[in-house]
Amino acid sequence: MSRAGEKTHTELIRACLDGDPLAWERLVDVVTPLIFSICATMRLSREESYDVFGQVSYLLLRNLDHVKSADRLMSYVATMTRREVGELRRRVQLAERSRQAIKRALYDIAPESPEKLYELTRLNEIINRAMVQLPERDYRLLRALFFEEGKPDYEQVAARLHMPVSSVGPTRLRCLKKLYRILKQKRFER
Amino acid sequence: MNREPDRVELLMCHLEGECSPDESRRLEALLKTDPALRRLRDFLRESTTSEKRPALYELRSAARELSARMFRDWRRMGSQTDPPRGLAVYDSKNLPIPEGVRPAVVDTRRLKYKTDDMELELSLYPVALNAYELVGQVAGPEITRPCRIELKSEARTMAAATDEFCLFYVPRLPVASYTLTVLADNRAVAVVDIDL
Structure with a gap:
């Protein structure tokens, strides 16, 4: 397993603290899938997700010097995202209830218990924490395949990552094996 | 497959509906004792039901724009408190x-x-x-x-x-x-x- 990812993210954090806007852009790019995946799991609308994103980005920016490693970064972002989602839900509880009812009616989604939703956000956090331990190329492939909207288009993913379409499937399997090894090795318990 | 598939291969086979009953039983047994494999299974299962996810991809550029501005203002703010x-x-x-x-x-x-x-x-x-x-x-x-x-x-x-x-x-x-x-x-x- 490569530790390069972790070094890169630690360096990014340091560069952000030194005022490098490109490092901040890159760092935001790393945490965005986690924030939005938690928002998606909690069935937030796009406006609410954007709202949570803004709040979490603010908190991250103001607390960058306390986040020293890639693992800590993902854990912090996940915790803050869940907290902000909770805040948002408390603020708009009534509106949320009716919106959920409409969503359920539209998409036929069975209502899930808060415990189940929490479990799902924890799962997203753990997977993201493991993913940032992967080499950059593997991370980008899994992100493109599992954290982007809709069914992944292998041709587009292959073109974006400069790889033959035929190797997307086998590479995906290799990446998932690496991810599994990280999950097994690190456990990611609190 | 000539060789015995490893755990992740078996899991992928199962998720793609290509496992034999024997392989499915073997996987079920593995999942009971392997929390990392369970997590991977839960994640893959959840992320492939993409209709559950709202269209967040389109938010990326809005998020980038907002965070870039936040960083710019933060730098400009300097030590002013x-x-x-x-x-x-x-x-x-x-x-x-x-x-x-x-x-x-x-x-x-x-x-x-x-x-x-x-x-x-x-x-x-x-x-x-x-x-x-x-x-x-x-x-x-x-x-x-x-x-x-x-x-x-x-x-x-x-x-x-x-x-x-x-x-x-x-x-x-x-x-x-x-x-x-x-x-x-x-x-x-x-x-x-x-x-x-």
């Missing part, structure tokens, strides 16, 4: 218009700013080609009583007072760049920059 400068944490201007919605319908703008101790929310409604109606609300531990809002541009200074709900109202705010200051007991508790 008194009065604290608010950073924009929400700007509906960056959000893409939902498909099928005419631009005129969403011509209002919502902005949110944040300091460590205060939140400021602004809603802007166009009342003319070059002017907005502004409704705002301040919230924070220091905002315990009605306070004053000052809006300064190069051309003018405007003022408003908050009510008991910390709401304030400016009926006609000409398009310009403003510095908005929140004053509690005549002391500036927050400053934000607004570009209309």
Whole structure:
């Protein structure tokens, strides 16, 4: 397993603290899938997700010097995202209830218990924490395949990552094996 | 497959519906004792049901724009802490218009700013080609009583007072760049920059 990812993210954090806007852009790019995946799991609308994103980005920016490693970064972002989602839900509880009812009616989604939703956000956090331990190329492939909207288009993913379409499937399997090894090795318990 | 598939291969086979009954039973047994494999299975299962996810991909550029501005303002703020400068944490201007919605319908703008101790929310409604109606609300531990809002541009200074709900109202705010200051007991508790 490569530790390069972790070094890169630690360096990014340091560069952000030194005022490098490109490092901040890159760092935001790393945490965005986690924030939005938690928002998606909690069935937030796009406006609410954007709202949570803004709040979490603010908190991250103001607390960058306390986040020293890639693992800590993902854990912090996940915790803050869940907290902000909770805040948002408390603020708009009534509106949320009716919106959920409409969503359920539209998409036929069975209502899930808060415990189940929490479990799902924890799962997203753990997977993201493991993913940032992967080499950059593997991370980008899994992100493109599992954290982007809709069914992944292998041709587009292959073109974006400069790889033959035929190797997307086998590479995906290799990446998932690496991810599994990280999950097994690190456990990611609190 | 000539060789015995490893755990991840077996899992992928199962998720793609290509496992034999024997392989499925073997996988079930493995899942009972292997939490990492269970997590991978749960994640893959959840992420392949993409219809559950709202269309968040389109938010990426809005998120990038907002965070870049936040960083720029944060750097500009430097070590200035008194009065604290608010950073924009929400700007509906960056959000893409939902498909099928005419631009005129969403011509209002919502902005949110944040300091460590205060939140400021602004809603802007166009009342003319070059002017907005502004409704705002301040919230924070220091905002315990009605306070004053000052809006300064190069051309003018405007003022408003908050009510008991910390709401304030400016009926006609000409398009310009403003510095908005929140004053509690005549002391500036927050400053934000607004570009209309």
